[in-house]
Amino acid sequence: MTVAVTPVTAPPAQVGRVITPAGIEVWHVESHVVPLVALAFLFEGGAAQDPAGKAGVAQLMARLLDEGAGPYPSAAFHERLADRAIELSFSAGPDTLGGSLKTLTRNADEAFELLRLALAEPRFDEADVERVRAQTMASLRYQMKDPGSRATKRFFAEAFPGHPYGTPTSGTLESLPGIGREDLVAAHRRQAARERLKVVVVGAIGADEVARRVDGAFAGLPATPDLAEVPAVSLSGLGDRHVVEVDVPQSVIRFAMNGLSWTDPDFVPAYVLNHVLGGGAFTSRLFQEVRETRGLAYSVGTSLATFRRTAMTWGFTATKNERVAEALSVITGEIDRLREEGPSAEELEKAKAYLTGSYALGFDTSTKIANQLVQIAFNDLGVDYVARRNALVSAVTPDDVRRAGARMLGDGRMLTVIAGKPEI
Numbered sequence: 001m002t003v004a005v006t007p008v009t010a011p012p013a014q015v016g017r018v019i020t021p022a023g024i025e026v027w028h029v030e031s032h033v034v035p036l037v038a039l040a041f042l043f044e045g046g047a048a049q050d051p052a053g054k055a056g057v058a059q060l061m062a063r064l065l066d067e068g069a070g071p072y073p074s075a076a077f078h079e080r081l082a083d084r085a086i087e088l089s090f091s092a093g094p095d096t097l098g099g100s101l102k103t104l105t106r107n108a109d110e111a112f113e114l115l116r117l118a119l120a121e122p123r124f125d126e127a128d129v130e131r132v133r134a135q136t137m138a139s140l141r142y143q144m145k146d147p148g149s150r151a152t153k154r155f156f157a158e159a160f161p162g163h164p165y166g167t168p169t170s171g172t173l174e175s176l177p178g179i180g181r182e183d184l185v186a187a188h189r190r191q192a193a194r195e196r197l198k199v200v201v202v203g204a205i206g207a208d209e210v211a212r213r214v215d216g217a218f219a220g221l222p223a224t225p226d227l228a229e230v231p232a233v234s235l236s237g238l239g240d241r242h243v244v245e246v247d248v249p250q251s252v253i254r255f256a257m258n259g260l261s262w263t264d265p266d267f268v269p270a271y272v273l274n275h276v277l278g279g280g281a282f283t284s285r286l287f288q289e290v291r292e293t294r295g296l297a298y299s300v301g302t303s304l305a306t307f308r309r310t311a312m313t314w315g316f317t318a319t320k321n322e323r324v325a326e327a328l329s330v331i332t333g334e335i336d337r338l339r340e341e342g343p344s345a346e347e348l349e350k351a352k353a354y355l356t357g358s359y360a361l362g363f364d365t366s367t368k369i370a371n372q373l374v375q376i377a378f379n380d381l382g383v384d385y386v387a388r389r390n391a392l393v394s395a396v397t398p399d400d401v402r403r404a405g406a407r408m409l410g411d412g413r414m415l416t417v418i419a420g421k422p423e424i
Contacts, residue, residue, distance in 0.1 A: 011386045011387040011389075011390075012359060012360035012362070012363035012386065013029050013202075013363050013369050013373070013386055014029065015027050015028070015029055015373060015383050015384075015386055015387075016028045016029070016030070016207065016383075017383050018207050018210050018211050018214075019211075020210075020211040020212075020214050020215045020219070021211065021215055022194070022215045022218070022219035023194075024194060024197060024199060024214055024215065024218055024219065025198075025199070026199045026200070026201055026210055026211070026214050027198075027199070027200045027201075027373050027374075027377055027383055028200075028201050028202075028205075028207060028210050029200075029201075029202040029203075029366075029369055029370075029373070030203075030204075030205065030206060030207070031202065031203060031204065031366070032204040033204075034203075034204065034366075035104055035105040035106065035204050036102065036103070036104060036105065036203045036204060036366055037101075037102070037103055037104075037105055037108055037111075037201065037202070037203040037204060037205050037366075038100070038101070038102045038201070038202045038203050038365075038366035038367045038369070038370045039100065039101040039102075039115075039199065039200065039201050039202075039370060040098070040099070040100045040101075040199075040200045040367075040370035040371050040373070040374040041098060041099055041100075041197060041198060041199045041200070041218075041374060042096045042097070042098040042197070042198045042374050042375075042377075042378045043096065043097040043098065043191050043192055043193065043196060043197055043225065044095065044096065044191075044196035044225065044227060044308075044378075045058065045092075045095070045096065045097045045190070045191030045225060045227055046058050046092045046093050046094050046095045046096045046097055046169070046191075047059060047092055047093065047094050047164065047167070047169040048094050048095055048164040048165065048230045048308070048309075049164075049187070049190065049191060049227060049228055049230075050164065050167070050171075050187075051183070053175060053178065054171075054175060054178065054179055054183055055167045055168065055171040055172055055175040056136070056168070056169075056170055056171015056172065056175050056176050056179060057171070057179055057183050057184065057187045058092040058097060058169070058187055058191070059091075059092040059136075059169050059170050059171065060129075060132060060133060060136060060171065060176070060179060060184060061092070061097075061124075061184045061187045061188050062090040062091050062092040062097055062098075062099075063090065063091075063132050063136070064122065064124055064128060064129060064132055064184060065090040065099070065118045065119070065122050065188075066078070066081070066088055066089065066090060066118050067122075067123070067125070067128040067132060068122070068123040068124075068125055068128055069114070069117035069118045069120075069121050069122050069123055070117035070121040070123075072117070073123065073125065074123075074125065074128050077114070077117075077118075080110065080114060081114060084103070084104075084107040084110050084111070085103075085104065085107070086101070086102070086103045086107060086110065086111045086114065087100070087101065087102040087103070088100070088101050088111070088114060088115060088118065090118070092169065093169065094164070094165055094169060094307055094308075095230075095307055095308040095309075096378065097191045097192065098374070099115075099118075099119075100367070100370065100371070101115050102366070102367060105203070105204050105205065108205070108213065112213045112216055112217050113216075115217045116216060116217045116218075116220070119192055119217065119218065119221060120192075120220050120221060122188060124181050124184050124185060124188075126181060129181055129184065133176055133177075133179070136170060136171065136176060137173060137176055137177075139170070140170065140171075140172070140173055140176075141173070147244070147246045147248050147250075147251070147252040147318075147419035147420055148252045148318070148419070150244050150246060150252075150419045151244060151252045151253070151254045151417050151418065151419035152254060153168055154242060154244050154417045154419070155254040155256070155415070155417040156168070158236065158237050158240065158242055158415060158417060159235050159236055159237060159256065159312070159415055160233055160235075160236065160310070161236060163231070163233045164230060165233060165307060165309075165310065189222070189226070190225055190226040190227060191225055191227070192221050192222070192225075193221055193222040193223060193224050193225035193226075194218060194219070194221050194222070194223055194224075195223060195224045195225060196225060197218060197221075198374055198377040198378050199214055199218065199374070200369075200370045200373040200374045200377065201213075201214065201370070202366040202367075202369045202370045202373075203366045230308060230309050231309065232309045232310065233309055233310045234258075234310065235256060235257070235258055235259075235310065235312045235415060236415070237415040238257070238258075238410070238413040238414065238415055239413040239414070239415075240415055240416070241416045241417075241418070241424075242416070242417045242418070243417075243418050243419075243420075243422060243424075244417065244418070244419040244420075245421065246419050246420050246421070247421060248321075248419075248420050248421070249320065249321060249420075250318055250319060250320055250321065250420060251318065251319060251320075251321050251324050251418050251419060251420025251421065251422045252316075252317075252318045252418070252419045252420060253315075253316065253317050253318060253319070253324065253327065253328070253416065253417070253418050254314070254315070254316055254416070254417045254418075255314075255315045255316075255328075255331065255414045255415065255416045255417075256305075256312045256313060256314045256315065256414060256415050257312065257313045257335070257408065257409055257410060257412075257413070257414050257415075258311075258312060258313065258407065258408055258409075258410055259304050259305060259306065259310075259311035259312035259313045259314070259408060260304065260306075260311055260404065260407060260408060261306045261310075261311040261379075262306050262379040262381060263379060263380060263381070264311075266400070266403060266404040266407060266408075267304070267404075268392045268393060268396060268400075269396045269400035269401045269403065269404035269405075270304060270313075270404040270405075270407070270408050271304060271355070271393070272348065272351050272352060272355065272393060272396045272401060273338070273343065273401050273404055273405050273408065274302055274303065274304050274313060274408075275351040275354065275355060276338065276343045276347050276348070276351050277302050277313075277334070277335070277338055278300065278301045278302030278303075278315055279301065279302060279303060280351065280354065281301075283350065283354070284301065284302075285334045285337075285338065286300045286301065286302065286315075286317075286330075286331060286334055287300055287301065289330050289333075289334055290317060290327060290330055290331065294326070294330065296317075296319045296323055296326060296327045296330065297317045297318055297319045297327060298318070299316075299317065299318070300315070300316070300317035300327075300331075301315065301316060301317075302314065302315040302316075303315075306379070313408055313409075315331070315414075317331070321420055321421045321422050321423055322423045324418060324420070324422035324423060324424050325422070325423060325424045328416065328424070332412065332414070335409055335412055335414070336412050338405065338409065339405060339406075339409040339410075339412055342398065342401055342402050342405060343398075343401060345398070348396070348398060348401060352393055352394055352396060355393050356390040356393050356394055359389065359390055363386075372386075373386070
């Protein structure tokens with residue numbers, strides 16, 4: 001049976017570009033359907049900038065940005081947010097310090113002023129630092145009992161030994177007590193700067209107002225960050241298998257192969273191939289063979305994980321200890337089959353039909369649009385990427401997929417980490 005692919009030509013969002021008087025580039029989607037404004041932003045930086053021995057600085061700093069700023073201590077700051085139903089949050093990933101804001105248009109003055117204060121005048125009061133640190137450490141202690149968390153942490157330690165990507169973004173029980181207020185202030189000063197800032201604004205707001213409000217929130221920040229160079233790194237340990245002993249009846253499995261970055265010319269074919277392997281929720285080969293045919297696991301899948309300085313094809317599942325060997329055999333068998341034969345013509349067309357047809361689902365709220373676009377901006381894919389993306393997927397050929405597959409799947413070896421008491 002063949003499946004006809006109808007190209008989806010209408011982009012899910014019309015994205016404009018605004019340059020503010022202060023020179024900040026903003027991607028803008030104007031919609032007056034509801035009186036809301038959503039903003040997302042990313043600074044280059046994040047946990048990869050944590051100094052040696054200070055793992056967790058960036059994430060602790062991000063979590064404290066809305067714990068008091070300017071004249072408002074933590075409780076007063078949160079009260080002003082709550083009184084006007086303003087949603088403001090900050091986070092740090094491996095390569096980013098970011099945040100988001102959502103507000104009713106009638107409260108935009110207050111919302112953008114609180115954003116400005118949080119970014120430019122965070123207080124980092126000692127009591128708040130201790131409270132958030134204690135919360136973070138309590139979470140880390142809880143994660144020590146969770147086989148999924150333990151598998152993931154061990155996986156990254158084995159995948160990127162000696163590299164910032166190998167250290168937990170949240171820090172460790174050993175590193176967090178050694179982080180002082182001066183470390184948080186220094187991390188904020190180094191990362192919160194305009195030069196590599198990406199900003200997206202979506203909602204009931206015109207271009208002129210976007211420029212004015214973004215400058216009000218961000219223009220007072222330093223012009224340039226002070227970032228350390230993060231070295232490029234490749235996935236280590238291909239072919240290795242590690243076990244984290246946890247006394248549980250079901251083992252958690254993490255596995256990975258090489259990957260391709262967003263900006264790689266073969267990324268889109270790799271994305272389509274990954275959908276066939278493990279990216280499709282109910283149709284992928286791994287889902288069908290591991291869950292549906294053999295009942296080995298409730299969930300199994302793969303995704304393309306891209307970082308600023310590396311990329312990998314990352315997979316997950318969990319199964320009974322006594323069936324770990326069988327699950328791994330099925331997974332490696334399907335990878336080998338896909339590596340040697342490639343997807344069938346029907347699989348390829350179905351994957352492209354799903355990926356193009358479902359793309360708009362990621363753009364059905366202002367917040368989703370902002371979050372999608374800021375990632376596209378951060379990965380330097382261009383303001384027209386949303387309009388071009390489905391055509392890129394539709395144009396993928398069997399030769400493209402074979403070429404990308406050779407790079408992505410390599411010789412079939414994986415780095416595998418299992419947390420549990422597997423019988424292997």
